[in-house]
Amino acid sequence: MQRLPLAAPSVRLRLPAPPGGGGSLGPRTKSLVVAMAIAASAPLLLGAADPPAWTRTQAPFPIAGPITYVGSEGIAAYLIKTSAGAILIDGTLAENAGMIERNIAAAGVRPRDVKLILVTHAHFDHAAGVPALKRATGARVVAGARDVRALETGTPPGETNYGVIRFPPVHVDRGIRDGETVTLGTTTLTARATPGHTPGCTTWTMRIPAKPRPLDVVFPCSVSVAGNRLIGNRAYPGIVADYRRSIAMLGTLHADIVLPSHPELADVIARGRSRQAGNTTAFVDPTLLPKIVAKARVAFDADLAKQTR
Template identity: 65%
Template sequence: MKRLFLAAIAVAAPAWAQLDPPAWTRPIPPVRLIGAIDYVGTEGLAAYLIRTRDGAILIDATMAENVPAIERNIRALGVKLRDVKLILVSHAHFDHAAGLTAMRRDTGAQVVAGAGDAEALETGIPPGETTYGVIRFPAVPVARRVRDGDRVTLGGTTLRAVATPGHTPGCTTWTMKIARGGRPLDVVFPCSVTVAGNRLFGNTRYPGIAQDYRASIARLAALPADVVLPAHPEMADVLERAKTGRLVAPGLLRQIVLKARDDFDREFLRQGRVAK
């Protein structure tokens, strides 16, 4: 099934969103990013750990087989698994959500997700219709369903949920502010706006998908962002930028999103011709 999914991505997604499948499960050591934010994911799928005075927040758990590697990275940073209090979800697709059940079990953390994806997470059935079929994942209870503008706070650290539906109905971009050298910075964990096999026409499970994509693309393009940390790290060269000290990159999010808009427009026209 994974091969079918990746084949669909290769057809439907832009070149910068295409992935080398082995990278999704290839473990790497944790990477210090910026402020209290660390990278604890695999080479090709991001999981971000945010340390606070009252515990830690994890953004995404990626695939089920990656959970042991993510947990090793968390412990390597001196954080106990039981100190992870919240797991924030970007969206309900198997490559970002299949590890949630195991991570929740091992940490005792509460799962927080966009309201539009809560049912998918609690049933293990991804939302919408795709060209590659249905790839299920372990169901997980959602402790809190967030909507646009909701805030999640732990130990004096606050993240804001920005609803950016399209890729999934509850696709949630998370934002937070940090200070660096006395300068405030906007950090954005953008949810994907790639088509990646989503049906843009005749999607009976998600009839408003195309309109949501367009609205979210416009919203993300205008979002203040000094640091961009996406769910697929290569989309913003996160690991390379961290290594070379170039994580602060105003304008990068807009550049990424405008490229995604062009790719969306091409795919919309292609699917429209096929649908006629």
């Protein structure tokens, strides 16, 4: 999860003393206090809403080879067509499930032909829509083994500074580990364990045919701290070491195309417009993943230093 809901601070109201001096407030005054508190906090609660782009409709667009973007404007979902059906990566928010299903159909794939749903990690903004999409498609769900419990209980793992944001639970048909693969038809994706953001955070890699040479595609799982508690995280004591290993691992990968769960990290929507305008290599950028990793390393070190103080 990249952006965090803001908790509304408590509202303290100073009221005049009851007529005649001391004594308790009457029922009508108490009701007024409650009403004023709710009214005062309403703007703060409205500010806790998800970014509008997360649920803003985005028409599907081709990326490269068999890959099509089918997510919202602000949260990514990727469709991969194969010789034996299709693979969907992530389900985004629960309220986006219908839009994703329509985008899949608009991309020329019948929902029931989606055979696999791969989940990058167990946070509400990427997994909450998966149960509805699993029901609509009948697809098998695959996720990192260390996130299976979180997905099946709808409770995100670890401790954060913003509390717990639950999501609809979903049965995971296969828990996958580092280096294992999933194959549908002639298409194979490899799972690369990327723990830290969540224990089961999983990066997916694949190679697609292209000229003059095949292209390596990386769907990186997030390595942002995004409110995770790095110090004293009793539910996830190895979180710091996991983050460091995952950032280092991503730095070893070669990627011609980078497709993250939050599209703004790789300008996915802008690249999509360029692709639709005729630039067939709009998504090809071998320098992008090293830049993302370098920024992530700096951001992680800064967050760790801040939490250590």
